[in-house]
Amino acid sequence: MENQEQQANAADALTQVIAGKLDYLSTMQAAVQHGDDRKIYELLDQVRYYQEVKKTRANRSVNHLAELVDNIHPQISHYLSDNLIDYLGHIYPFFYYEEFTTGMFHIYFGNWWDRRLFGDLDVINVRFEFDKTEYQKLRDSFGLEGQGQRLNTSKIEAVSAESEKLQELVDAQATRDNEKTKLRDQLKENSGKSSMPWESGKVKGERQEIIDQLTKLADEDEKALNAHKQIKENDDKILVLSKEDTILNYEKQSIRDAFDDFEHFEAHNASLYADYLNSLLGKSEGEVTVDD
Amino acid sequence: MINENDPSTLTTSGRLLNYNEAIKDGLQTGLTFTKLMDQLIRTTDADELVSAATQLADFQLDSDYVTFPHQYSNADYYLLFMSRMLELHDQGSQVILQSRDHREELTQQLTTLGDRGTFSFRVESSENGGVFYRERATGQSLFYLNLERKMFRFNSHALTQLFIIDLHETVPAETVKTSVQVLLDFARYLKEDYGYSVDFNILDAANRQNYSVRAADLPAGIVDRLFVTAAKNDYMLTNGVNGNGAEIALDNNVVVDIFNNQLEGQPEWVLTVHDDDQKISWFDVLLKYPFMRDWYLENLTDLEIKSDPLVFE
Numbered sequence: 158m159e160n161q162e163q164q165a166n167a168a169d170a171l172t173q174v175i176a177g178k179l180d181y182l183s184t185m186q187a188a189v190q191h192g193d194d195r196k197i198y199e200l201l202d203q204v205r206y207y208q209e210v211k212k213t214r215a216n217r218s219v220n221h222l223a224e225l226v227d228n229i230h231p232q233i234s235h236y237l238s239d240n241l242i243d244y245l246g247h248i249y250p251f252f253y254y255e256e257f258t259t260g261m262f263h264i265y266f267g268n269w270w271d272r273r274l275f276g277d278l279d280v281i282n283v284r285f286e287f288d289k290t291e292y293q294k295l296r297d298s299f300g301l302e303g304q305g306q307r308l309n310t311s312k313i314e315a316v317s318a319e320s321e322k323l324q325e326l327v328d329a330q331a332t333r334d335n336e337k338t339k340l341r342d343q344l345k346e347n348s349g350k351s352s353m354p355w356e357s358g359k360v361k362g363e364r365q366e367i368i369d370q371l372t373k374l375a376d377e378d379e380k381a382l383n384a385h386k387q388i389k390e391n392d393d394k395i396l397v398l399s400k401e402d403t404i405l406n407y408e409k410q411s412i413r414d415a416f417d418d419f420e421h422f423e424a425h426n427a428s429l430y431a432d433y434l435n436s437l438l439g440k441s442e443g444e445v446t447v448d449d
Numbered sequence: 450m451i452n453e454n455d456p457s458t459l460t461t462s463g464r465l466l467n468y469n470e471a472i473k474d475g476l477q478t479g480l481t482f483t484k485l486m487d488q489l490i491r492t493t494d495a496d497e498l499v500s501a502a503t504q505l506a507d508f509q510l511d512s513d514y515v516t517f518p519h520q521y522s523n524a525d526y527y528l529l530f531m532s533r534m535l536e537l538h539d540q541g542s543q544v545i546l547q548s549r550d551h552r553e554e555l556t557q558q559l560t561t562l563g564d565r566g567t568f569s570f571r572v573e574s575s576e577n578g579g580v581f582y583r584e585r586a587t588g589q590s591l592f593y594l595n596l597e598r599k600m601f602r603f604n605s606h607a608l609t610q611l612f613i614i615d616l617h618e619t620v621p622a623e624t625v626k627t628s629v630q631v632l633l634d635f636a637r638y639l640k641e642d643y644g645y646s647v648d649f650n651i652l653d654a655a656n657r658q659n660y661s662v663r664a665a666d667l668p669a670g671i672v673d674r675l676f677v678t679a680a681k682n683d684y685m686l687t688n689g690v691n692g693n694g695a696e697i698a699l700d701n702n703v704v705v706d707i708f709n710n711q712l713e714g715q716p717e718w719v720l721t722v723h724d725d726d727q728k729i730s731w732f733d734v735l736l737k738y739p740f741m742r743d744w745y746l747e748n749l750t751d752l753e754i755k756s757d758p759l760v761f762e
Contacts, residue, residue, distance in 0.1 A: 269686060270675075396673055
C-alpha cells in the first residue's frame with residue numbers, strides 16, 4: 158500500500174520534472190520560431206539574466222535546465238550570431254568575424270594588411286574571448302602613449318643602433334688596416350730588441366699589449382665581414398617591429414574613434430551582455446510570455 | 450649552249466646586254482626607293498604612310514651594279530615614319546626631327562622633353578627583325594617596333610630607368626607625363642588604326658591590366674614594407690578583396706591592388722591600378738606618389754614589371 162503510494166508519488170514527481178524540461182524546450186522552440194533572441198538568452202542562463210538584465214537581487218535557484226541544450230550550442234550560437242554580429246558591427250565597427258566552424262567565431266581586428274587574429278567571439282555568453290598576448294600588447298601600447306612611445310620604439314632603436322655600429326665597423330676598415338700595419342711593425346721592432354734581463358719583463362709586456370690590440374682589430378675585421386648580412390637581418394627585424402607598431406597604431410586609432418579611450422572600451426566589453434539584451438528588450442514585440 | 454649565268458659562254462654583246470639590264474634594275478630599285486621616300490615624306494594618307502614605311506624598313510637600295518653613296522639607314526625611316534604618323538594625327542609638333550649637316554643621319558627629340566633626351570631607332574640584327582627606340586645618351590630602349598609583324602612592345606625597365614630614375618630630379622613629373630604620352634599615342638594609333646598587337650606595359654591605364662612583377666612568388670616582406678610606408682604617409686594598405694593580397698586606396702578613387710593572381714599552383718603576383726576613368730597607369734602612380742615610387746625602386750629586383758620576354762631579355 159505504502160509502496161504503491163510511494164511509487165505513484167515518484168511517478169508524479171518524475172512527470173513534473175519531465176514536464177519542466179518539456180516546458181523549457183517548448184519555450185525555447187517558441188522563442189526560436191518567433192525570433193525572440195532575448196528569450197533564448199534568458200533561457201540559456203537565467204541566473205545571469207536576472208542578475209545583469211533584471212538586476213534583481215533575489216538569488217534564483219539554479220535549475221540546470223539549460224544543460225538540456227548544451228550539445229546543440231554550436232547550432233544555437235550559429236543562429237544567434239546573426240543579430241549579435243549586426244549589433245556588434247555598430248558598436249565595434251573595427252572587429253570582423255569569421256565563422257571558422259559552425260557557431261565558432263574568430264575575431265579579426267581591422268581590415269588592414271595582416272590584421273591580427275584577436276581572439277574568439279563567445280556568442281552564447283555574449284563575450285569577447287580576446288587573445289591574451291595580443292590584448293596585452295594593445296593595452297601596453299596605450300600605456301606607452303603617454304610617454305610618446307610605441308610598443309617597439311625602444312627595440313627598434315636598439316636594433317638600429319646595432320646596425321649603425323656595424324656600419325661604422327665596415328667604414329673603419331681602412332683605418333684598421335693602417336693600424337694593423339703599424340702594430341706589426343712595432344711587433345717586429347719589439348722582437349728585435351736585445352732584451353737585457355732587467356728589461357725582459359717590460360719588452361714582454363709591450364709585446365703582449367701589441368698582440369692584444371692586433372687580436373682586437375682582427376675581431377673587428379671579422380665582425381665587419383659579416384656586417385652586411387647582419388644589417389640585412391636587422392632591417393628585417395625592424396620591418397617586423399614597425400609593422401607591429403603600425404598595426405597597433407591602427408587599433409588604437411579605431412578604439413579612440415569608437416570609444417574615446419581604452420577604459421571606455423573595456424567598460425563596454427564588461428557590460429556587453431546586459432547592453433545587448435537590453436537593446437533586444439526594446440524591440441521584442443513577438444516576445445513569448447511564459448509564466449515563471 | 451649559252452648559259453646566262455656563266456659569262457664565259459656569252460658573246461660580247463650578250464655581256465653588255467646583261468650589264469645594261471643589271472644597271473636598269475639597279476636604277477629601277479632607286480626609282481622605287483625615291484617613290485617610297487616621296488610617299489613616306491609627303492603622303493597625307495595614313496595607309497600609304499604605313500605601307501611606305503613597311504617597305505622601306507628592310508629596303509636594299511644598293512645592287513651589285515648600282516650603289517648610292519649617300520644613304521640614310523633603315524632606322525632613320527622609322528623616325529620619319531613616327532614623325533609623319535604623329536603629324537597625320539595633328540601631333541607633328543610634339544617631336545622634332547633633326548638631321549646632321551654632313552651625314553645622312555636623323556635623330557629625334559620629344560618637344561616637351563627638349564635636350565634631356567635624344568632618340569633614334571636601332572635595327573635589331575637578329576632574324577626577329579624590328580627596331581628598338583632608344584634614348585641615345587643612356588642607351589635605354591623604350592619600345593620595340595616591328596612593322597612587318599605589326600608588333601609594338603613597351604619596355605618597363607627602360608621607362609623606369611629613364612623617366613622614374615634618371616630624369617626624376619631634373620624634369621617635372623608633368624613634363625615626363627606629356628613626353629611619354631607622345632610615345633603612348635604613337636602606339637595607340639598603330640593599334641587602333643592598323644590592328645597592331647601592342648603591349649603598353651606600365652603605361653597601360655586599362656583597369657583590367659595585370660602588371661606581372663618579376664618575382665612571381667613575391668616575398669611577404671615586400672608587401673609589409675608598403676604597409677608600413679603607406680601608414681607613414683597617411684594611406685592604409687588593407688586586405689585585398691579576394692583575400693590573397695593587399696589593396697591601397699590612393700586619391701580620387703585610384704586603387705592599387707597587389708595580389709597573387711593564381712589561386713592554385715605556381716603563384717603569380719601582379720599589380721593592378723583601378724580608377725573610374727581608366728586613365729591612370731602604374732607609371733602615373735609612380736610619378737605622382739613619392740612613397741610608392743620609393744617602395745617600387747627599393748624593391749625593384751622583385752617588383753619590376755615584366756616586359757615581353759621574347760623581345761627584352
